[in-house]
Amino acid sequence: MFIDLIAGARPNFMKIAPIIDAIKEEQDAGVNLNFRLVHTGQHYDKNMSGSFFEQLGIPDPDENLGAGGGTQAEQTASIMIGYEKLLMNKPSDLCIVVGDVTSTLACAITAQKMHIPVAHVEGGIRSNDWKMPEEINRLATDAITNYFFTTSEIANGNLNKIGIEDERVFFVGNTMIDTLLKHRERFKKPEVWDEVELEKGNFIVMTLHRPSNVDEEENLKSLMNEIILNTKDLPLIFPVHPRTAKMLKNIGISHERLHMIEPLGYLEFNYLVERSKAVITDSGGITEETTVMGIPCLTLRNSTERPETISIGTNELLGMDPEAIKPALETLFNGDWKKGGIPKLWDGKASNRIVGHLKDIFKI
Template sequence: MKTTIIAGARPNFIKVAPVIHAIKKAQQNGEKIAYRLVHTGQHYDPKMSDTFFIELNIPQPDINLECGGGTQAEQTAAIMIAFEKELVANPADLVIVVGDVTSTMACSIVAKKLNTKVAHIEAGIRSFDLSMPEEINRMVTDSITDYFFTTTKWAGGNLLKAGVEQTRIFFTGNVMIDTLMANQHKFREPAIWAKLKLEKKQFVVLTLHRPANVDEPGKLKEIIETILNNVNGLPVIFPIHPRTAKIFTDLGIEAENMHLVDPMGYLEFNFLVSNSKAVITDSGGITEEATVFGIPCLTLRDNTERPETCEIGTNELVGAQPVKIKMALEKLFNGNWKKGTIPALWDGNTAERIVERILSFNG
């Protein structure tokens, strides 16, 4: 079986790594399966992509489509045009897409129009918030996918409600956790650890990138100041997204416990998260990692496509209103944060289950 694996943005690299490793293991066991890794170039900053290939031991892509930059529509169009040429030149039996970024949707559409089957890893997750570009990407991708690999039974339920046949839905677990468990022994201190003489559980990690939180300077300033005023003076480590950095510099926020750092590699960032007092974020994937680490996670959103991190894990939806952020931080520092557990099949073996299932399609 010939497969083409799509990666375009930071979360994708984390998710495709264990799949590639599982395919290589299957090859060593005599299975007839090949892969071609296509990097769409959606994230073109080396700090946001290249380091992941090195840290996670992923082979260099067979091709980089170099489709970074532009508006949502421009980037979607560029990826579709470039990937169509790629897939025509290198036909596959199955195109494997992961997650919910622009590359996921664009390459799925191209594959289906070329009569190539599509497998979606992390299918079925929903925020039910159509203001999020990722939600559009998920819905479009799942509407044309052939094989659905889900992280939870809840995600599978969303697909069933949308009319997907049960026989095409496979509850295999979470590939992000495969990568987390496989690399945990390699986590390393970032430079900021020694520079600030950080101590375990004595600092907070902050990540913000969603337009709803960072595009309006006044709102972003309000969020940041609320956090700084309610963390009991603990250092706040903010690996700042390039997009957010442009806005943040104009806010004029000065606080001794606010520390901006460049985007980190996977191993350094997760060292910080796993040793932190708590994580404050508007990301989705980080809520999963925090849940596995047992680290309190405050999500500055009103909805989540990963409800298991709230129902089972250590995550809580806080929203972005200052009063709610303040209340959540008071709860944290009063020692009243919930103790979470790890969802089913988040055990480090998801990719092997996926590849085993893909091999059965060939039979």
Template sequence: MLVSIIAGARPNFMKIAPIIEAIRKAHDEGYSINYRLIHTGQHYDKKMSGDFFEQLGIPEPDANLEAGGGTQAEQTAAIMVRFEKELLENKPNLVIVVGDVTSTMACAITAQKLCIPVAHVEGGIRSGDWSMPEEINRLVTDSITNYFFTTSEVANTNLRNSGVPDERVFFVGNTMIDTLLKQMPSFLKPDFWDEFKLEKKQYMVMTLHRPSNVDDPEQLKSLLGVLENSSNDQPVIFPVHPRTRNNLQKFGIQLEKVKMVEPLSYLEFNYLVQHAKGVITDSGGITEETTVMGVPCMTLRNSTERPETCALGTNELLGTDPIALEQALTRLYAGKWKEGVVPPLWDGHTAERIVKHICEIFDVKSEETVSVL
């Protein structure tokens, strides 16, 4: 059996690494399963792509579609055209897409038009906010997916409510947490740690990239102003997304307490998060990592597709009002942040469960089993 695994953007890489490892392990154990890794090239910056392959031990892609750049429509079209050619030349039995980026949707559509079944890892998550491109990607992908590998009971319920039969839904856990737990002993202290005189639990980490937070100059100034004017003396480390950096320059925003740094590699960023007093973000994936590491997290969004990080974990959904951020920081510095727990099946073995289910679905047997039969 041949499985094509799709990776396109930074969030995908942490999710595919354990799946590749689990397929290799099954293959070594005699199961007739193999894979082709397809990098769509949606993220092509070294820090946004290359470092992840190196640090997470992901092999060189079997194909790189080099479909980065352009508008979302242009990028979707480029991925579909180039992935169709890849599928025609190397037709798999199954295409695995992960997460909710443009590559996820584009490759799912292309596979289904060639009558190749699709499995969606992280199927069923929803924010309910159609202004987010990711939400459209989720809805379209799940509407044409054959097999769903889910991270939570909330996702299972979402799929069930949309009419997906239970036999196509497999609650397996979170592959991104597989990677986090495996790589935790290898986290790297960033070069600027000593330069900024950072001490464990004596600084904050922030990431901002969503248009609702960074495209409006007054909103961006207000959010950063809360941190600049905070009565607490702790520094804020801000790995700046290229788009956000451009806006900061365009709006003439100057920062002192907030320390801007370049985007970090996976191992460096998570070292920073692991030892932070707290994290301020508008990213979804970071809320999962902070939940597992027990780090307080403040999400500057009005909705989340990962409600388990709020219901069970250390995350709180604040909205985009700077006053809410100020109030949350006051609670954190006063030692009144909630305790969280790790959601069910976020245990480091998700990818193994996924591959086991795939072998059962497609009746893939080990050589040992075949010989006994």
């Protein structure tokens, strides 16, 4: 059997790496299971892409579609054109897409139009917020997916509601957590640790990149000011997404406790997260990692596609109103933040379950 594994943006790499490991284990055992790693080029900055391949032990891509930047429509079109040419030259037996980025949707559509079945890792997750481009990607991808590998029973329920048959849904756990647990002992101290003289539990990590938070100058300025004002004397470590860096420069935000740094590699970033007092973010994936590491997470979004990080984990959804930041931080500093637990099957074995199901489905 010959499988395409699609990766294009930073979150994909963390989810695809353990699947590659699981496939290689089967290959070593003599199973006829081969793959082609396709990098769409959606994230082309080294800090957003290249370093992840090196740190997570992902082999060099077999194909790079070189989609690059542009609008979402331009990226989608570029990826589809490149992937179609690849499939016309050498078709695969299955296209595995992960997550909810542009590459996920573009390659799923292309594969189906070439009569190649699609498996969606992280199928069924929903924010129910159609203003998020990722939600459109999820809905459209799941509408044309053949096999769903899910992270939670909530996702299973979402698929059931839209009429997906149980025999096409496989609850396997979270491949991102596979990666986290595998590499946890390898987390690497970044330069900023010594430069700022950080101490465990005595600083806050920040990430902001969603258009709803960073594209409007006054809103971003209000968020940043509230965070700075209500984090006492703690250093704020802010690896800045390229999208956000441009806006921060325009509004001139600075403070002696605010340390804006370049995006970090996977091992360096999670070294900080694991040792932080809390994380303030608008990312979805980080809420999963903080849940497993037991770190309080304050999410600046109105909705989340990962509700189990709230109902079970350490995450709280604050919304996007800057005034919600102060009371949340007061709860944190008063020592009243919830302890949280770890969702079912987030145990580091999701990828092995996926490959096991593939062997059953395709009679390998």
